[in-house]
Amino acid sequence: METAITWAPGRFGGVTDYLPWREAMAAALYGPGGFYRDPAGPAAHFRTSVHASALFAEALLQLAERERLRTVVDIGAGRGELLTALHELDPRLRLLGVEVAERPAELPEAISWRRTMPGGLTALVIANEWLDNVPIDVVEVDPHGVPRLVLVHPETGEEILGPEPTAEDVDWLQQWWPAAAGQRAEVGRGRDEAWAALVSGLGAGSLAVAIDYGHDLETRPAGGTLTGFRWGRQVAPIPDGSCDLTAHVAFDSVVAAARLAGATSIRLTTQRAALADLGLTGGRPALDRARTDPRSYVAELAHASEIGELRDPDGLGGFSWLMARR
Numbered sequence: 001m002e003t004a005i006t007w008a009p010g011r012f013g014g015v016t017d018y019l020p021w022r023e024a025m026a027a028a029l030y031g032p033g034g035f036y037r038d039p040a041g042p043a044a045h046f047r048t049s050v051h052a053s054a055l056f057a058e059a060l061l062q063l064a065e066r067e068r069l070r071t072v073v074d075i076g077a078g079r080g081e082l083l084t085a086l087h088e089l090d091p092r093l094r095l096l097g098v099e100v101a102e103r104p105a106e107l108p109e110a111i112s113w114r115r116t117m118p119g120g121l122t123a124l125v126i127a128n129e130w131l132d133n134v135p136i137d138v139v140e141v142d143p144h145g146v147p148r149l150v151l152v153h154p155e156t157g158e159e160i161l162g163p164e165p166t167a168e169d170v171d172w173l174q175q176w177w178p179a180a181a182g183q184r185a186e187v188g189r190g191r192d193e194a195w196a197a198l199v200s201g202l203g204a205g206s207l208a209v210a211i212d213y214g215h216d217l218e219t220r221p222a223g224g225t226l227t228g229f230r231w232g233r234q235v236a237p238i239p240d241g242s243c244d245l246t247a248h249v250a251f252d253s254v255v256a257a258a259r260l261a262g263a264t265s266i267r268l269t270t271q272r273a274a275l276a277d278l279g280l281t282g283g284r285p286a287l288d289r290a291r292t293d294p295r296s297y298v299a300e301l302a303h304a305s306e307i308g309e310l311r312d313p314d315g316l317g318g319f320s321w322l323m324a325r326r
C-alpha cells in the first residue's frame with residue numbers, strides 16, 4: 001500500500017518535465033512537499049462525512065458492533081478525526097490509523113498510527129474518500145482512434161498527448177472504460193490493485209468498507225472527473241502540491257478486483273441506504289414542539305439536519321459504500 005513515487009522528467013521522447021498523470025498525482029499528493037503532507041490536513045480544504053457530523057462515527061460504531069469486530073482501521077485517516085470520535089464513543093475499541101501523513105500531535109495515545117496496513121488483522125476497515133485519491137492515469141483517444149497517455153506539466157497543469165498506455169492499461173480500458181476518438185478516460189487499475197491488496201491481506205472475519213463518489217459502466221462521464229480542491233473551492237487540477245487531486249472511483253472494477261482478491265461476499269449500496277440500515281433515518285421534529293419544548297426541539301432539529309446532510313442523495317448520501325467481507 002506504499003505509494004511508489006518516481007520522478008523522471010524527460011523520458012517521453014525528449015519532452016522534458018511532462019509526466020503521466022499517475023506519477024504527477026503521486027508526487028503532488030504524497031511526495032516531499034506534497035498536498036497531504038501539509039499539517040493543515042484535508043479538513044482545511046474539503047468536507048467529508050467525518051467532518052460533517054459525529055453521527056457518521058456513531059453509525060460506524062453500530063456497524064462494528066453488529067459485525068462483532070473490536071478493531072477498527074481507518075485507511076487514509078486524515079488527521080485521525082474519525083478514530084478520535086470512535087475513541088470518545090467507545091474507549092475500549094482497538095483503533096489504528098493508516099496514513100501517509102505524520103501522526104497528529106493531538107491524537108489520543110490509545111490510537112495507533114502507521115504508514116502501511118499490517119497483514120492478517122481481523123478488523124472493520126473503513127476507507128472514507130481514500131480510493132478517489134489513489135493516483136490514476138488519464139488517457140485520451142486521438143483522432144486516429146489510438147489511446148494515448150495524457151502527460152501533464154507539474155507546475156502549469158498544461159497537458160500534451162504522450163505514448164500509448166501499457167498493455168495492462170489498454171485491457172483495463174477495454175473492459176471498464178471504452179472511449180471513442182476525442183474522449184478521455186481515467187485508468188482505475190491502481191485503485192483495483194490497492195483495494196485487492198487490502199482485502200487479500202485481511203484476516204478472516206474482517207469487513208472492509210470503501211466509501212466514495214464514483215460511477216459504473218453505465219454512468220462513466222465521457223470527459224473524465226479529475227479535478228482539484230483547495231481551501232473549500234473546486235480548482236483546476238494542477239499537480240504542483242498546492243491542491244487536492246481527486247477523480248471519481250470506477251466502483252464496478254473495484255468490486256471485480258475484490259472478488260478476485262478473495263472477498264467472500266460483496267455489497268455495493270449508497271451511503272443513504274447504508275446509514276438507514278444502521279439506524280440513521282430521522283425526520284424533522286413536529287413543529288408544535290418548538291412551543292412546548294423549545295430546547296429539545298432545537299437539539300432534534302440539529303440532529304435531523306446532520307442526518308439530512310449525511311443522507312442527501314445529491315451529496316454525501318449519493319456516495320457508494322462497497323462492503324467486502326473476508
Ligand SMILES: C[S@@+](CC[C@H](N)C(=O)[O-])C[C@H]1O[C@@H](n2cnc3c(N)ncnc32)[C@H](O)[C@@H]1O
Nearest residue numbers: 001036042048050076077078098099100128129
Ligand atoms: C480525502 S482524504 C480523507 C481523509 C479521511 N478519511 C476523511 O474522510 O476525512 C484522503 C487521505 O488518504 C491518505 N492516503 C492516500 N493514500 C494513502 C496510502 N496509500 N496510504 C495511507 N494513506 C493514504 C491521504 O494522505 C489523506 O489523508
